[in-house]
Amino acid sequence: MPSRGFSMLKCVLVASLFAAACGFSLQQSRTGLKHQDVLFSSSGLTESIQRRPYLPRLQNFELAASTAAAAPLEQSVEGQQLVPYGIHMKLGKKKRILNITGFFFLFNTMLTCALLFPFTVLSYLWAMAFDRRRRRAVDNCVHWWAKLSMLSVFYRPKEIVGAEHLPDDAEGVLYLANHTSFLDILTLSGFLPRNFKYVSKVEILKIPLIGWAMQMAAHIAVRRMDRRSQIETVKSTIQSLKDGNSVTMFPEGTRTKTGRMGDFKKGPFTIAKKAGARVVPISLCNVTKWFPSWAVMPLGRPTDVRVVIHPPIDPKDLTEAELMERAFAAIESGLPDFQRPLPAERAKLAAKRASSAAAPPSSQRRAAAAQPQEAGGEGQGRGEKMEN
Structure with missing residues (x-):
């Protein structure tokens, strides 16, 4: 009987891991380049986004063998040689690639999370009793999950430069990093020697095990299509910073197809100003070579x-x-040069930021619109334009 019970326990564990891995893979495949995961607009705190979601069907995949030389041109990381990814599957309508290395990353990430999940639950219960605002015990579990899952696949950053610039862990600061892939989260959570919360789209917090742990650690969720939710997210982030938590955000709001850094949104800087929190910029280099936007998981060990x-x-x-x-x-x-904006794009982004800075805040625009117009004033001018 004990051996039978142990066998059943193993079966349940394997089935749970498989289901979690499938759920994570589906969630990653569901997010495409055209979805534009924008948290904050350049002209204000929020932005309405047109999104065309789809649910990839697992039966709609191709099994193929490929090398870097055989990869389509549009899949290249600009200015860099592609990583040979060998035998792989193409998942979903966008044919996002999952190879053996990527599956190994995915499996180890979910396995480590499953093994540490009981400790995460215990840490959550302790935090709710003694540290409800900061939940440092849960943060530590998330840190060790990310670190162990990456070390188990023999990955760690080659170099961390400027660690002496990190403020004391007791100070709530806003970490801002360029966004390249899901590997950004694992890299920062596992190897940045500080505790912090993420501002993340609510879909990430629904991923089995990983998302549940993030919820218990009080990471901040945002519903991209819900303006009220976005405003509440801004308030929650400011309050979290004032409570002494550090928060990590990706000011681009989404990753770019080429891997080059894109424009920044205004929201994170509004939050920093209102919370009085210092901003710590972080550059994530070369991740996009190993985990391009058209891959489900890394194509090779970075x-x-x-x-x-x-x-x-x-x-x-x-x-x-x-x-x-x-x-x-x-x-x-x-x-590196291949991740920086091209000169023409840099000039365009600078002009866009300058025009955004010159525009009055949305609150002032609403107040001006609400004021009654005098005869012959601005209202008449608008009427004349309409007649013309």
């Missing part, structure tokens, strides 16, 4: 990932636009 931590920026005497410019320049300075 060997040259660098994390560059820049000096903190105090928002006290800066406008939001100035704070954004400094953070953008700092992160860009730490990136």
Whole structure:
């Protein structure tokens, strides 16, 4: 009887891991390049996004053998040689690639999370009793899950530069990093020697085991299509910073197809100003070579990932636009050339940020619109334009 019970327990564990892995794979495949995972717009705190979701069907996949030389041109990481990914499956309508290395990453990530999950639950119960606001015990479990799951596949950043710039763990700061892939989360959570919360789309928090652990650690969720939820997310993030938590955000809001850094959204800098929290820029280098946007998981074991931590920026005497410019320049300075915006794109992004800075805040625009117009004033001007 004991052996039979043990066998049943093993079967249940294996089945749970398989189901969690499938759920994670589906969630990753569901997020495409055209979904534009934007948390905050450049002109204000929120933005309405047109999203065309789809649910990939597992029976709709191709099994193929490929090398870097055989990869389509549009799948290349600009300026870099592709990682040979060998035998692989193409999942979903976008034919996102999952190879043997990626499946190994996925399996080890879910296995480590499953093994540590009981400790995460116990840490959550302790935190709810003694540390409800910060939940450091749960943060530590999330840190060890990310670190052990990456070490189990022999991955760690080749170099972490500027660790001396990290503020004390007791200070709530806003970490801002360029966004390349899901591996960003594992890299920062596992190897940045500080506790912090993420601002994440609510779909991530629904991933089995991983998302549940993030919920217990009080990571901050946002519903992208719900304006009220986004405003509440801003308030929750400010309060979390004031409670002494550090928060990590990706100011681009989404990853780019080429792997080059994209434009920043205004929301994180509004949060930093209102919370009075220092901003710590972080450059994540070379991750996109190993985990491009068209892959479900990494195509190979990353060997040259660098994390560059820049000096903190105090928002006290800066406008939001100035704070954004400094953070953008700092992160860009730490990136390799193939991840930096092209000169023409950089000029376009700078002009866009300048026009956004010159525009009045949305609250002022609403107040101006609510004021009655005098005869012959602005209202008449609008009427004349309509007649013309």
